[in-house]
Amino acid sequence: MVNIEHVIFDMGSVLMTFDGPAFSQAFTENEEDANLLQDALFGRPEWALLDAGAIDHATMLRIAKAHLAPRLHPALEACFEQWPEHSEPLAGVCELAQKLVDAGIDIYLLSNASTTIDRQIGRCPVNDLFAGRVVSSFEHMMKPDPAIYRLLCERYGLHAGSCLFIDDNADNCTGAEVAGMQSYRFDGDLGALERTLASRISLLRP
Structure with missing residues (x-):
């Protein structure tokens, strides 16, 4: 060798x-909402497209919002912007x-x-x-x-x-x-x- x-x-x-569920919990008030946020953002297949440079951050955010109840959009926006600070x-x-x-x-x-x-x-x-x-x-x-x-x-x-x-x-x-x-x-x-x-x-x- x-x-x-x-x-x-x-x-x-x-x-x-890198812990999407933990990041999601930091921006929500209960486990159910954290799971919803995780699924709409870090759990989406489009997250890999973001890493591949195939879509931009604005597109990723729009996709996540489309798969999440509007009441959680403020939490989503905060998480999307600030999750690196929790890594x-x-x-x-x-x-x-x-x-x-x-x-x-x-x-x-x-x-x-x-x-x-x-x-x-x-x-x-x-x-x-x-x-x-x-x-x-x-x-x-x-x-x-x-x-x-x-x-x-x-x-x-x-x-x-x-x-x-x-x-x-x-x-x-x-x-x-x-x-x-x-x-x-x-x-x-x-x-x-x-x-x-x-x-x-x-x-x-x-």
């Missing part, structure tokens, strides 16, 4: 929390990313996210440490399409085989492998991730 020289992070559920860094993974940089390993971001990604990733302690990033909505392609992983490699001059991609989604990890990268599916077990990185990156070994 080729030694890892670059580590590529997904954002949601890896570096930052929190996953401290352990962020600390691990910092250790990688301190050890001389370049880190990159590869995320399926909308054009307002900076309102979320800007809250991440390692945001300024990325050597580069690729975001789906700006490129009009998404994980797990191998093309988006190849784009990152071409843009930053990386050899795919020396890259480790970390994502919480198994399909996205498979897409990385098709593109020639190594991958790791993060399931929340920080210790397992640390051990994997230590086993594949010589600079992290004792």
Whole structure:
């Protein structure tokens, strides 16, 4: 196995929390309304179109409003505007990313996210440490399409085989492998991730 020289992070559920039901609860007064808001916004299939850059934010909001009772439109508008402020860094993974940089390993971001990604990733302690990033909505392609992983490699001059991609989604990890990268599916077990990185990156070994 080729030694890892670059580590590529997904954002949601890896570096930052993404929890649509929890975001919805923050802007509603009861569980029933929270569920309705979740279904109309984060649970809509069009949310993926927003991340793909196929629709804009105004269109997404109109679609959500069409699937939600008017009495909840103020809550919807507030949630749509402010939910990134409720996304929190996953401290352990962020600390691990910092250790990688301190050890001389370049880190990159590869995320399926909308054009307002900076309102979320800007809250991440390692945001300024990325050597580069690729975001789906700006490129009009998404994980797990191998093309988006190849784009990152071409843009930053990386050899795919020396890259480790970390994502919480198994399909996205498979897409990385098709593109020639190594991958790791993060399931929340920080210790397992640390051990994997230590086993594949010589600079992290004792």
